[in-house]
Structures are given as C-alpha cells and as structure tokens.
Amino acid sequence: MDPFEKLAEIDVPPVPAARTFTAGVRRKLHPRLLALHVLEFAFGATAWALVHMTAALAAAVRFTLTGTWPDRTKRG
C-alpha cells in the first residue's frame, strides 16, 4: 500500500455548528462590505464632484486672472 494513502485514514473533526459558523462568516463579511461600499461611494462622489465643480473652478480662475465672468447668455 502507498504510505501516502494512509493520509485518508486521518479523521477530520466534525464541522462546526451551522449557526455559529454562519454568524462568523457574516461577522467577517459585513465590515468588509461596508468598507467596500464606503470606498465606492467616496470614489464615486469625488469623481462626480470633480466633474461638476471643474467648470465653476475654471470660471473662478478665469475671473481672478481677467476680471471677466463667462457670459452664458451669448451662447446659442
């Protein structure tokens, strides 16, 4: 007999109780999900803010440098 097959004879202890095991999984999972969602929100919010604020910032910089404010009424 292959001595390595002896490994199959080593007993595995019984699986932990379903309730405590599942609770343990959720205890590990939920903080990570929360962190992931916060991170996603932070990146999403930063991108949104950048897109929406860039035009205003550019106009403010232009006003500082030239003293004129973009006149939107001339468009179309």
Added chain:
Amino acid sequence: MPSDTSDIASLAALADEALAAQAAREGSDGAAFTTLMERYREKVWRVCWRLMSAQHDAEDAAQEVFVRLFFERGKFAGRSSYSTWLHGVAIRTCLTLRRSRSRRRRREEPGTTEQIESHESRQPETAAAFDASHDVVKLLAGLDEEDRALMLMKFAEGHEYDALAEMFGSTSAALRMRVSRIKERLAGQAGRLFGESVAPSTRR
C-alpha cells in the same frame, strides 16, 4: 434576508451552477448564498482542516473561504464543476492564510518557524512510536505550502488529477509529474528519518 422556508426548499433543489448564478445577483443575506454555504460547509471544512491542521485556524479559514466566495461569486465561469472551483478557492485561501501567518510569525519571533519546522520533520528517535499516517504528516510538513496542499488533496481527500488540475491551475500531466517528484524526494527523507516505515513503497 434569508427568505421563508419554502423559498429555501425550492433553492435546495437547484443545481450548484444555477444556485451560484442566483447568488451572484443577490446580497450577502440572500437565500441562494445561504443555501450554497449550507451545501458546501462540510466540504470546505474538510479542505481547511486538512490544510490548516488546527481546529481554530481551520474554522477561521473556512469562514474566510465563504467571505472570498461571496466576493468572487460572479466569477464562476463554468469551465469545471462548481464543487471543483470552490475547492480551488478554498485551497488558495488556506495557502494565503498559512503564508501570511508564517510571515507574521517570522517577523514577530525570528527563528521560531525554523524551530517548529525542524521539530515537525525531525524526531527520528521517537518515530517508531507514531503510526504511518503520522509519519507521512510529519514528512509533508517539510514541503512548501503548495506541494503540501497538493499531496493532501490527492491522498487525504482522494481527488483525481483532472480535478486537481482545475484547483491548482495546472494540467493533470504536470501534476502527475509533480506528485511523483515529491514522492521521490520524500522517500529519500523518509529513509533518513523513519527507517523503512515509509520509504520502501515510495521508492519506485
């Protein structure tokens, strides 16, 4: 939320692949994910216990496997059976945990790991007191993590090479060769450490 019992009963009748697809559309408390967890709890536990070798570490690893499974639940591509894919996730998780623990131990207490490893694979004078399975476990402790996992999945859990190839991201021919080389290497060590108790039939 874990839905009502009739919902869970109908999910229990689904095949793994259908259940996985449904779990991919649900949140963490979804009934499909809960059913999958219940279905595979014991199999994952077996893998983790074999690889981690300690009750507490194995329980921690098994929970970690399901956390990882949750985040990777949409990645199952159906190239192998769901069970094989999940075994692969379990093996990778255990290997990662073992490596990070061993790194941490080395950082915190330099020299401890080497002491433990040499202690695990030494003891020729007391070897006769152990049965053959214990001898083999001691031999495996001297292998690198992935080789040890491969030997345990092949011989302790009895997986075929095709399934192992999926789990370890290799081919069955390469794994067959690898197992044969590991056995040869261990046979040499077994001769030195345990006299003739393990060596003869591995020297082929």
